[in-house]
Amino acid sequence: MHILVPSPNKPSTDTGRPKSLCYLQASEAKQRGEITESEYFHHLFAHCTWAGEEHEDDEKCLVNGINWALLDADPLAYLICCWAQRMDPVDDATPFEDVFKAYRNGGVAEVEAALNALSKPDHVREFRRMLAMLALQERRADVLKMCSDAGGFSYDSYFQDEANRLDPNKDPETDKVLEESDFRKIYPRKRWIPWEERGAKKKKEEERDSGEKSDGEDEDNDDWEFDIAAFDEGGEFEINW
Numbered sequence: 052m053h054i055l056v057p058s059p060n061k062p063s064t065d066t067g068r069p070k071s072l073c074y075l076q077a078s079e080a081k082q083r084g085e086i087t088e089s090e091y092f093h094h095l096f097a098h099c100t101w102a103g104e105e106h107e108d109d110e111k112c113l114v115n116g117i118n119w120a121l122l123d124a125d126p127l128a129y130l131i132c133c134w135a136q137r138m139d140p141v142d143d144a145t146p147f148e149d150v151f152k153a154y155r156n157g158g159v160a161e162v163e164a165a166l167n168a169l170s171k172p173d174h175v176r177e178f179r180r181m182l183a184m185l186a187l188q189e190r191r192a193d194v195l196k197m198c199s200d201a202g203g204f205s206y207d208s209y210f211q212d213e214a215n216r217l218d219p220n221k222d223p224e225t226d227k228v229l230e231e232s233d234f235r236k237i238y239p240r241k242r243w244i245p246w247e248e249r250g251a252k253k254k255k256e257e258e259r260d261s262g263e264k265s266d267g268e269d270e271d272n273d274d275w276e277f278d279i280a281a282f283d284e285g286g287e288f289e290i291n292w
């Protein structure tokens with residue numbers, strides 16, 4: 052007699068649970084108030100598990116396929132996306148989600164406890180990088196200081212960007228943390244330029260390099276203050292894209 056056994060790989064939609072969301076979808080759903088922040092992180096870190104579903108956009112975070120839309124909309128999700136591409140998947144992403152629960156609901160001590168619960172030192176460094184990004188975005192000086200004091204991670208160009216957006220008069224505490232950290236020793240303040248504009252600039256450079264520029268176009272508009280080489284800046288630490 053043949054017995055029907057449910058497939059362990061049954062699509063989540065068949066079980067009545069919400070379908071997994073990709074990075075930008077999760078970010079937008081959170082923005083619209085359709086999912087909570089906990090659910091947002093659950094969708095993001097599901098990408099770091101063996102059981103996580105794959106999406107069409109996942110590979111956009113690879114080095115040669117920068118997902119400009121995600122980077123512009125949500126640098127933290129972009130950071131997690133890049134990490135998910137290169138880390139070894141885990142069985143359970145709950146400890147990852149717990150770090151951000153601790154950030155939201157606790158103080159520095161709770162965040163440190165959640166970081167200490169992570170199993171690998173390189174995961175701890177990555178989460179400090181992520182937390183530094185979020186703390187900077189939210190102008191949360193205590194957590195930013197905790198992360199920058201511990202160090203061990205590079206400051207990506209989008210961190211640099213967010214730092215350049217910060218108004219010292221409006222957020223003096225966060226600015227003080229930045230000024231006293233190694234960050235400002237490596238990265239002097241620059242004018243902030245939208246990512247989409249940078250994508251257009253990079254595309255133009257690529258067209259120029261491949262000899263595809265059209266006649267009559269402004270070829271040497273070099274008054275851009277940003278430098279695409281910012282992607283190579285990482286101080287003593289490697290930047291992983």
Ligand SMILES: [Zn+2]
Pocket residue numbers: 072073074098105106107108109
């Ligand atoms: Zn995805």
